[in-house]
Amino acid sequence: MSNRITDALPVTDMELPADAHSHEHPENLPYVHKVGVPPKQNLFTEFKTTFKETFMHDDPLRSFKDQSNSKKLLLGLQAVFPILDWGRSYSLSKFRGDLIAGLTIASLCIPQDIGYSKLANLAPQYGLYSSFVPPLIYAAMGSSRDIAIGPVAVVSLLLGTLIQDEFDPVKQKLDYQRLAFTATFFAGLTQFALGFFRLGFLIDFLSHAAVVGFMGGTAITIALQQLKGLLGIKKFTKKTDIVSVMRSVWTSVHHGWNWETVVIGVAFLAFLLLAKYIGKKNKKLFWVSAIAPLISVIISTFFVYITHAEKKGVQIVNKIEKGINPSSVHEIFFTGENLGKGFRIGVVAGMIALTEAVAIARTFAAMKDYHIDGNREMVALGTMNVIGSMTSCYVATGSFSRSAVNYMAGCNTAVSNIVMSLVVLLTLEVITPLFKYTPNAILASIIISAVVGLIDINAMLLIWKIDKFDFIACMGAFFGVVFVSVEIGLLIAVAISFAKILLQVTRPRTAVLGKVPRTNVYRNIQQYPEAAKVPGILIVRVDSAIYFSNSNYIRERILRWLSDEEEQLKENGELKSKIHYLIVEMSPVTDIDTSGIHALEELHNSLRKRDIQLVLANPGPVVADKLHASDFTSLIGEDNIFLTVADAVITFAPKMQP
Secondary structure, three states: OOOOOOEEEEEOHHOOOOHHHHOOOOOOOOOEEEEEEOOOOOHHHHHHHHHHHHHOOOOOOOOHOOOHHHHHHHHHHHOOOOOOHHHHHOOHHHHHHHHHHHHHHHHHHHHHHHHHHOOOOOOOHHHHHHHHHHHHHHHHHHHOOOOOOEHHHHHHHHHHHHHHHHHHHHHHHHHHHHHHHHHHHHHOOOOOOOOOEEEEEEEEHHHHHHHHHHHHHHHHHHHHHHHHHOOOOOOOOOOHHHHHHHHHHHOOOOOOOOHHHHHHHHHHHHHHHHHHHHHHHHHHHHHHHHHHHHHHHHHHHHHHHHHHHHOOOOOOOOOOOOOOOOOOHOOOOOHHHHHHHHHHHHHHHHHHHHHHHHHHHHHHHHHHHHOOHHHHHHHHHHHHHHHHHOOOOOOOEEEHHHHHHHHHHHOOOOOOHHHHHHHHHHHHHHHHHHOOOEEEHHHHHHHHHHHHHHOOOOHHHHHHHHOOHHHHHHHHEEEHHHHOOOEEEEEEHHHHEEEEEEEHHHHHOEEEEEEOOOOOOOOOOOOOOEOOOOOOOOEEEEOOOEEOOHHHHHHHHHHHHHHHHHHHHHOOOOOOOOOOOEEEOOOOOOOOOOHHHHHHHHHHHHHHHHOEEEEEEEOOOOHHHHHHHOOOHHHHHHHHHEHHHHHHHHHOOHHHHH
């Protein structure tokens, strides 16, 4: 094999097939190009290049090159705290938009936070705590302009479900809270580590289809859990599956429901859904759906207060602790058996929170056409949750509903999060006593109206149209959450996502190629039925890297293609049209390992017994280098490796002419 990039060998007119003849000048003759081998790198350079492409593909240090030490320090601080960068150009006009957006999402987050804390089986103030400290940290460290930080329904339910398996939230309240803070600490640590070590690609193993199914199933589970507050049921199952919940609802229909609570809950749920519909129908009226929850809380609280409905069985929030976040450093389990429990729950919650936040940030960044640094986002989210765990917060992340409101309200920067945080601070210091008479039914209504948007029917239908295996993953996660539990649904989502990856890796696609008429292009004959096979030559394309996991399958599949082709020739009575050459198109083969090369050697030996020559077309630089290093090129002959399939056909087709 040549060490140059390409060697061009002119082909004489006698060597060309009939449709490739040139009757003009010699310079118009086609060329057969030999595949070149890239220059050999030393071991350190090769390792450095591979490491950079894998983990540092965005070259985060490029801005530090050729800079003074003071400039490097400033750039380093700006990399950690982006607010130091965009803050220099911040203006009053931008603040107006951020102020309006911050006040709008604050009106939405306060009632939601109180409700979500109940989902997590924590006292109402912990939801407010989690919308005070984390947004301030994120505003300084995050790179998204639109994401709104705080507790979310999915993570709240996940934490509540996993932690109550370890401690009873009522009888073991203190231990339950401590485990929640511990889980939050490790959730933040997981997120920080993924970003710091640039391992954010791990969250991509949870496919979009699995996330859609998981979110949809979780939304239904959350809505079913709110039937307790919506109907005023006091004794309710701790299980989350639909069968247990519906059984608990119907067995209490005659003695457990409170009609006053039902009236309040259903009436305000209808109001909230109507407001959401209006906001969705007319984008200019987004503020209607944004302030509807707070209006519902105010009206219902006032109504309960003046009628003393709590004495008639209407369950209310009762006391919310006044004041800002107390320290919880001493409450985190850093030793003992609960450390392991907190780590396990935290990793799961942290990954789900990270997946949701990064997806939201990327969505709005694409809409506004600006760049999101995924690893920086993870570091910011991780830092805010680690600090949050030490200030009585539980896992916070990006909220889609609040982020959408933030975007539509005209936010310009993360200052909207700061405004929201300051409003929450004011609420904690002054307003919390006013929530004493807020009925639980209103919180249930707010949560139900918020999670309805997580059920994306259109996305599920699109997944069905595009990829049936993806749809299985989607439905597996969906039904796992709805009929078993949140953690089982998550496990199914991860398992099916990994199964799809393994299936694609171990069973890659291969295709037989034919020549598209009036061109020198060779394409899949199933995609292009008019593409003609070349007599005496079988052309196969491998659409994957060749590794130990699939090398035997690829070898056997190619031999099966060959057997099928020979059988078809016999059936058509074309005994003279025996296959003499097998061309393997390798342009999609991005890499090959020793098992792959061994499989090619076995394929070569099998073909020799049938008097068939193995030919390779267009191996990439990595593959070409490894084929050369293993002496495989010497085994099949360097003259049997070509730049394109067309070059190979031009070379071998005339040799089979009588």
